[in-house]
Amino acid sequence: MSETRVQSAVRADGELLARCRAGDQDAWTELVERYSRYVYAICTRGFRLNDEDAEDVFQDVFTRVYTRLDTLRDPAAFRPWIAQLTRRRCLDTLSATKQEVAAEHEEAEESAELAEVEEAYAVREALATLSDMCQDILDRFFTRDQSYKTIGEELDIPSGTIASRIARCLGRLRSELEGRNEPSEGSGG
Amino acid sequence: MAGELHSTPAGALSVAGLLEHASGDAAPTAAGSATGIAAAMAASLVAMAADRSRASWPGAGGAVAQAATLQARCLELARTNADALAEATSALERGSDLEEPLRRTVDILLELGDTAGDIGQLAALVAEHCERAVHADAEAAALVAEGAVKAIEALVRTNLSVTPGDERLARIRRVREQSADAARRASEAT
Numbered sequence: 001m002s003e004t005r006v007q008s009a010v011r012a013d014g015e016l017l018a019r020c021r022a023g024d025q026d027a028w029t030e031l032v033e034r035y036s037r038y039v040y041a042i043c044t045r046g047f048r049l050n051d052e053d054a055e056d057v058f059q060d061v062f063t064r065v066y067t068r069l070d071t072l073r074d075p076a077a078f079r080p081w082i083a084q085l086t087r088r089r090c091l092d093t094l095s096a097t098k099q100e101v102a103a104e105h106e107e108a109e110e111s112a113e114l115a116e117v118e119e120a121y122a123v124r125e126a127l128a129t130l131s132d133m134c135q136d137i138l139d140r141f142f143t144r145d146q147s148y149k150t151i152g153e154e155l156d157i158p159s160g161t162i163a164s165r166i167a168r169c170l171g172r173l174r175s176e177l178e179g180r181n182e183p184s185e186g187s188g189g
Numbered sequence: 190m191a192g193e194l195h196s197t198p199a200g201a202l203s204v205a206g207l208l209e210h211a212s213g214d215a216a217p218t219a220a221g222s223a224t225g226i227a228a229a230m231a232a233s234l235v236a237m238a239a240d241r242s243r244a245s246w247p248g249a250g251g252a253v254a255q256a257a258t259l260q261a262r263c264l265e266l267a268r269t270n271a272d273a274l275a276e277a278t279s280a281l282e283r284g285s286d287l288e289e290p291l292r293r294t295v296d297i298l299l300e301l302g303d304t305a306g307d308i309g310q311l312a313a314l315v316a317e318h319c320e321r322a323v324h325a326d327a328e329a330a331a332l333v334a335e336g337a338v339k340a341i342e343a344l345v346r347t348n349l350s351v352t353p354g355d356e357r358l359a360r361i362r363r364v365r366e367q368s369a370d371a372a373r374r375a376s377e378a379t
Contacts, residue, residue, distance in 0.1 A: 141255070141258070147300075147304065147306070148306075148310055149307075149364070149367075160310060160367075162310075163311045166255055167251025167314070168248060170250060170251035171247055174250060
């Protein structure tokens with residue numbers, strides 16, 4: 001059976017982590033770039049830290065990741081690990097600055113925000129696996145609010161085919177996301 | 190309508206309230222806004238027809254997502270159109286600084302025309318793939334979208350800043366032709 005996209009992403013993380021452990025500076029830069037938006041989103045959207053506090057947490061999280069890379073053996077655990085490190089540091093920051101740590105209803109809100117961050121990250125990762133054309137066309141329609149006519153003109157595609165192309169690209173994105181949500185092989189009993 | 194609509198979150202008005210605002214004389218009626226809301230209704234029909242065709246058409250989910258996006262764009266443009274019309278009306282009453290508000294109303298109308306045109310295209314696609322039970326809904330959506338584009342063409346043509354040879358008129362005319370073609374495709378699809 002061919003490798004799934006999820007397995008491919010985990011393998012990519014594993015290779016990156018191995019290169020980081022070997023002291024490859026480019027690999028470290030790539031790892032930080034890959035996870036920087038994720039960490040920052042947890043800080044600012046999940047815990048509503050201001051930019052300054054978020055920056056402090058960001059620096060601290062990646063410092064800890066750098067110094068503890070040797071302790072991580074399972075590449076699949078990297079993302080949950082960095083998320084947990086970030087959440088803990090955000091709570092420390094809130095306590096240290098005497099901001100009220102979330103009350104019960106705020107915790108529920110925070111949890112929903114974190115779930116949104118996770119979802120947004122999953123969509124972003126899934127988008128990255130689509131063809132360049134699909135990524136471009138979805139970005140133009142959903143993010144840049146371009147009309148079918150504008151998309152058609154700029155990509156030199158008949159505008160009458162744009163709606164069906166978008167539908168197909170969304171179908172691929174959905175398949176990709178559903179693949180991610182399936183339990184990984186060998187994880188169950 | 191403009192005075193009410195521009196201060197009201199899109200979608201917050203009831204249909205009856207909307208009609209009352211549209212026919213009231215407290216504020217100038219924004220035909221562009223009313224047209225935008227009609228186009229948004231067409232988008233909701235497209236979404237419904239696609240949603241009910243999920244079992245037989247793999248692209249249905251993608252069509253629903255596009256229809257929802259186009260519907261939201263229409264409502265937002267209906268609101269900004271009302272704001273722009275209110276500004277243009279104030280400028281007309283003052284008798285000064287008229288050019289920019291008028292140009293803005295045309296720009297918004299053209300954007301609304303493009304969006305209504307897209308709804309027509311999407312309606313044609315849905316009509317070609319949807320379940321027979323909802324085909325008439327998709328066809329009706331394409332016709333409403335075509336009507337919206339025609340109405341917008343008329344509004345652009347009568348705007349004081351638009352001259353007969355204006356490229357903006359040519360632009361909305363092309364969208365109208367495409368919308369007519371989309372409506373034809375929708376009705377011919379079985």
